[in-house]
Amino acid sequence: MVSLSIMKVIISFIMVMSGLWSFVNYYKHLLNALLSLEFMTLGVFWLMSMQLSAMSGEMYFMLFFLTLAACEGALGLTLLVVAVRSHGNDRFMSFNLLEC
Template identity: 60%
Template sequence: MMNFGLFMVLSSLVMFFCGVWSFTFYHKHLLNALLSLEFMMLGVFWMLILQMSNVGNEVYLGLFFLTLAVCEGALGLSLLVLVVRSHGNDYFKSFNLVEC
């Protein structure tokens, strides 16, 4: 029988590597890239919380990390809205740095 803590750590590693896999193979759209980055951050956050629960009751580092992840997500969504308004879609191949 597997230990519950080991199962939780393995599930967070699977979440992280699924995010890396989806970022690698589904990178045609900006929205897919942002969602996979958020999924990777969720896996890292879960692993951080699991490790901090083993050390003690230190939740401030986890809250700080979660705050940074939320700010990163909000910035990504605002860039997505800006790109869709200016280019009409979110394909990476439609971005041209020469026209900017």
């Protein structure tokens, strides 16, 4: 029987891999890419919180990681709003890098 700690590591690894899989396969819209990145960040956060709580270590690094993940999400949503306002949609094929 698999122990509970190994099961938590496997579940968080599956979360990261499924987020990576959806990032690679559903990259046509910016919102899908952002949701995939957030899901991968959530998997890493969950793995880190399980490992740090098992070691009974400091939780400050985990809170720092959570703060960076929230800032990354806010920056991604800001870029999404700017892209929709300037181009009218969030499809990657409609973005032109030569356009100012």
